[in-house]
Amino acid sequence: MGVLQKSGRIISWPWKYWKWSHHERVNFKQGMLFLLPWTIGFLAFTLYPMVASLVYSFSIYHSKQPLEWVGIQNYAQLLKDDLFWKSLSNTIFLVGIGVPMTLLASFFCAVLLNLKVRGLSIYRVIYFLPSIVPTVASTILWKWILNPQTGILNTLLGYIGVQGPNWMSNPVWSKPGLILLGLWGMGNTIVIYLSGLQDVPIHLLEAAELDGANWWQRLWHVTIPLVSPITLFNLITGVIFMFQYFTQAYVFRGFQGLGYPLNSTLFYSVYLYQSGFLWLKMGYASAMAWILFIVILICTLLLLKVSERFTYYAG
């Protein structure tokens, strides 16, 4: 927020405003005016709610009465709350199984979509299409696909002699069902991978080929290291997304209570919503939100740290 040189380096700070030339002042004012919409939005809809929720997390919130300050009571209660741990473990299942599966599957699809075959752009469109279907709509669609009696998935499994599981009401299969649903909408991840694959320099692949490397060796030793920054990006965004998993679980339970069956789909955000908006424990829910924020922060930093050894940045 100062006057910038063309290189982007700040050469003067606003508190030296009175020393600026007329031109610099006009520039500054105009810049501020353009920043204003975002600044107002950020202050009112991001910073204020965050600070407020931090305050609420140390109190019992009453919408019509003053806050009741209770110190760390909410956090202490959370640690003793079975549902909290249940929802956390459900979410970690999603992060631990769902994210790697999505990465693997989307990388595999991206490699296929990077082959030089006829009708390539049509395939790319087909693979991306599911991602533009609204989440609620695709979830309802998947409820039909996963219906154990009439659903197409179990019908197809039946043709090859496999008795499909009870995706919707068996707590063992409800989370895998949701992961399948998530795989369907991985078009965004595929596109990001695809752009990464196209950045892999042809000369490196050709050099490897001349050295006698087969397709698999070229993939393993050249392509995968070169797209590792993309993998890291997809991994981190995937982890953050899965920690906040809500809509699909909310829609998927249909007529049943949140978390159906048997709290196996009671994910962290779902329980947060239930505590805050259905049980009216807003302070408790705020404490949950902050724990989630910190967990995500730690996970992201950890991933960034660990990834230094596995990520290769060309150039």
Added chain:
Amino acid sequence: MKHKQIWLIISILLIGSMILTACGGKPAEPTLLRVWIQWGDNPAQIQELFDKYTKESGIKVEVTAPLEEDKILPALTGSDPPDVLVLSGGDLVKSYAKEGMVAELSDAIKTGGMDLNDFFPAPLNQCKAGDKIYCLPWGTDMYALFWNKDLFEAAGLDPETPPQTLEELVEFSDQLTKVGADGKLEQIGFLPDQAWGHSDLYIRMFGGFWYSEDGAHVTANSQPVIDALTWQQQFYTKYGVDEVLAFSSGWGDAYMSPDYPFYTGKLAMYVDGEWMTGPNFISKFKPEQSYGVAPFPYPADHPERASTAVVQGTVAVIPSGVKNKDAAAKLLAWMMSPAVVAEEMCVNANLPTSKKAAEDKCFTANPKFKVFVDLMASPNAKIIITTPISLEFNDALGLVEEQVLHTGADAKPLLEQLQSDFEPKLQEALK
């Protein structure tokens, strides 16, 4: 320079108008009242009803229905709440009252000139906490046994005779359950938690409830609760928990469609409410359905519990943040007047909560609906006892019900755990 001034003026105007809208002006006389209704099988009809109020008073009424559950809290806590909020059930009103979200209605009842003696006592009681009153029932619901006469006939049962006792219900259910050559279920006789749980009714039938009658204690581990859950469990364990779950998966989502299992002949008997006999459900989705309605069966050794039923249903509240309380009170009084109650409940086939309205021919003409009207007059018509912890307790009980029914778990230890978890919470909340 000119450009700059114009931009400056525009931005000042924009910011100014934002501040003005945020503060909001207080209208002296209401020209528009808003009614939000959680259910709404036919929103256009509800709007038409309220248009009559506009004709009488000159005040426009805007109806929003139906509402998702996550709109309720903003409706109650926002700075610009609806003037009247109609909730699907009264079970959460005490929780809202404890948080100061809904207005105490004694003044509104006086302002509007409402006669509390015209209300049936059972539905009114769910709104009372001591001498305070936080909601008014606007029509109510009761549940009874629905049976498919064609399936009865096919199974060699008399299509006109429903089971009288719980024991008979089990026998009938066995005869009405069909398993195909591949071992998969093709038809099921009775499903206790279709389309949602009815443990309140079954527990009342077994002679108790999950709170003491005064609402001062949790009685989740009492014998009637244990018995009622265990009784329901047999319909799953006997036919195979996984088989029944696979068979019934997704049924609830078909509730308002012709694919509902009761219409397609997959389910012979189940528990549902009086609205099913009205124009918006069976006669809309499967008009040719041949079915009967009867009070839910009683335990053979307790014939005195015949016609036990639970009253639960729609209540209207005034959010505490409503600016013009008098206008809201007058609208509420109009809604509660016998003529309006009769009209609205008749159209939607809900039970009238006004005694005068209940005399209307509309409620006695349909013999299937009459079953519910008679149930409401039954001395065994009970209310759902509510407390300030109902929100959380209901979900926890729902989970126990699911564990017992859908995994075959033993009810007793789970209910003991529930009791020891929630009795302290209730005592804390009642302090």
